[in-house]
Amino acid sequence: MPTAPELQARDTVLVTDGPFADLTGPIRSIDRERRRARLVVQVFGDDTLIDVLPSAVGAVSGS
Incomplete structure (x- = not known):
């Protein structure tokens, strides 16, 4: 997971890579074990x- 700035639930983020690039939305949860943000x-x-x-x-x- 990134350390600076640390992602947290409810942060609004921009997807910068992959099939959902350029979409924005709030983080619902972070699974640090699987290294995924939902x-x-x-x-x-x-x-x-x-x-x-x-x-x-x-x-x-x-934000």
Whole structure:
């Protein structure tokens, strides 16, 4: 997991890599053992839970 800044639940992040790149959403949970962040993004107007590597997300300005 990244150490600076440390990701936390409820942080809003931007997906920077992979098939969901350029989508933003809040982190719901972080599984440090599996090294995954679960977040909610809008896909076709519906809330969708996705699991991504922490290295594939970045902080959104102003959050």
